[in-house]
Amino acid sequence: MSDQVRQAKEAFGSRLREIRKDAMLSGRQLATATGMHFTKVSRLEHGKQNPSEQDVRVWCSACGAEDQIPELLATLRGIDGMWVEWQQHLKGGLKYLQQTFDRFHEGASVVRSYESIVIPGILQTAEYSSAVLRIANDFYGADGRIDDAVDVRLRRQRFLHEGKQRFLFVVEYWALQSRFGDVDVMREQLERLLAITTFPQVSFGVIPPDVVRRMWPGEGAWIFDDKVAVVETTTAEMQITQPREIALFLRVFSRLQEHAVYGAEARSLIERAIRELD
Template identity: 35%
Template sequence: MTTHPDADRVALGARLRELRTDAGLTGKDVAARLRWQRSRVSRLETGKQTPTPSDLDQWAAAVGAPETAADLKSRLRGVRSQQRAWRRQLASGHRGVQEKYVAEYRRTSALRGYEATVVPGLFQTPEYARHLLIANADLMGTPRDTEAAVRARMKRQEVLYEMDKTFRILLWEGALHALVCPPEVMAGQLDRLMGLMGMTSVSFGIVPLGAPLRITPKHGFWIFDEERVVVETINTELQLESADDVTLYGRVWDLLNESALHDAAARRLLGRARVALG
């Protein structure tokens, strides 16, 4: 896999293409309006070339949507940075971030992850995701584009049904009891997790409360194709690409997996959390 900004650039290109098609224009039309080569339009839309801020201003004007220029330039800043503050990424809402992950997950063949406090976005129901996105927008003081962001997050889950991909996910049992949403929404989310455990592409383990632990990670993390680690803190997303970092997080995941329960034992933990909701 190449560096993460490539995925950001692909997502930005997809947004440019969406604006063009929404305006009823062809690539040739946009090239003519901007007096560009048609190949330049194609490279930008496919993520093979990084646009400049001026390119984005011109594009937004050419498709009759100058109000989208600020959002496009916000996404461009994400392409250019490996350590990105959430407030900056979310300046125009959550949709752009979710679309970035759609492109990222499509490029990934094998994913290992660990979460301690929340059900991963890859497994969330729309209702559960909606409550989290609203709460995060309120925390960051960023725009609420909740429904568009939920749709993008659900689109990310299409990769679960691709047979050439594997997802090995660990979850701390406490996340099954954390009421970040109403109990009826949490009940639906637990049912969703139960259903996912039968999928061939998914290996889902739960680290139970009270389990002996050889390591106590301070945060969740995701390992993409054993080449890059993504760590999300409250204010920043980190991209770790050195071989030493990837190896270290891989060892942490392996140690957590030693304490995790799978299959029938994990189902019992899900059932226990479901019953606790009353």
């Protein structure tokens, strides 16, 4: 189990324990009131067993905490749904992995993206995307159909041109410097970003390397409206739907936006990265 999953389950168990203690019930008393075995109560409180939604309902009812049921259920569903193991995804190949990401774009009005080390996928050129996906294919031992995956990723750019959505991008300057492919590949990609900065439905910000930070850099994240945030880690794709956590992601993104420069200043940094290629 990934560390983040374990921590999320343990944190949820701690909340259940606090609810029980606030009701001044022992573990055995709660077990009697709910019909659970007392060992199950202990396992749930320590994050060793996954509670069902019915478990949460009877737990809160026994503790007189019915008002907490909706938020706890939202948190539980978030834990159950936020982790999709990469190997499970990759059974369908890199192409399938790319196709699954399209569903988040469909129906979203505002799409926010932050990247610290790589250009956001929807903005990538074919050659840059191929270089990035080649690394993923090699590392995860995928099906090797890189060209098919690149085609799917490039077709995602239709969302940029349909004019139905607003895109807000923030990238670290390091993402412009990290080399995927040779000099020609990188130059073409950076020139593509220069064009992107002129799109009316796109806000493209670059965080300068010398900015005095009020928010630390982090893993890349996509936020679709205020409904779901997607974070890709080495071991999994984390899908976050809990309203409080989405609000936190939006707050982080807002701070990162404040670090970034836009328009002519952003283009100046992109041109600087192009010059550094030589």
